[in-house]
Amino acid sequence: MKKAKAAGVPGPAGAPAASGSRDPEARRPGPGGGQDGPAVALTGVTRRYGAGDAAVTALRDVTVALPRRRLTCVMGPSGSGKSTLLQCAAGLDRPTSGRVALGDVELTSRSEEQLTELRRERVGFVFQAFNLVPFLTAEQNVGLPLRLSGARVDQRRVREVLARVGLGERARHRPAQLSGGQQQRVAIARALVADPEVVFADEPTGALDTAAAREVLGLLRRSVDALGHTVVMVTHDPVAASYADTVLFLADGRVVDTLDGPSADAVAARMSRLEEGC
């Protein structure tokens, strides 16, 4: 079991120390690769909701770098700011102050239209509730990001990504004809099809049973190890977090700790201390 590092907020220059990938293949340049800086850098990010007595500060002066070609997990007690961090990092929400950069692109100064386009072109999303379009087949769902960005839908590419998630035989099935785990695998294929710079996954296993969750986590892990993708995942589950290279722990809107090469036991132990307020 590895020890949690002392609290300290990693800055953009020193990405949270992903201690090195578990697979040498992952060191080759991957999607959006070739660049050395972090995939996403938050600098002094504060996010406040509401005003006056009703104001809630969800993130407090967060400075953190999310490294490329790694699986970074975000954990913390309920209300600690995990989803807010993910949404700010993905350009779905705007910080009240501070800066967010996706690769070399500063997000905070962009218009809504520019952010929408950036997300389409450079980011993939996986949600707890799958968010597939119910009347489209698996392959049509996977091709959707390409279609929305105006690119030609390369059917071979769609089939290849579906096969990679083990659903080559289910391309013509609609979501209702698939199990939860299979639907989430379609969602992962959809997130990966356009080779995004970062895949953001918000509780991707929250609605799945243990076996399906393991398959989904294995896929996310392999997308990093074998294909060089970058994944940032929010989870409550220490076992899910053990698939990550690095776990960031949030408490009360701050990054209070990181853990590299985490075991489920070490994550659970750190979480219970955080839930007790230490």
Ligand SMILES: Nc1ncnc2c1ncn2[C@@H]1O[C@H](COP(=O)(O)OP(=O)(O)OP(=O)(O)O)[C@@H](O)[C@H]1O
């Ligand atoms: N749109 C909003 N309006 C007002 N307050 C909000 C909003 N979104 C989040 N918050 C508040 O910000 C804080 C952080 O919320 P966030 O959803 O980021 O936490 P979380 O760690 O993801 O929580 P959980 O684990 O319960 O999903 C909470 O106190 C929450 O109530």
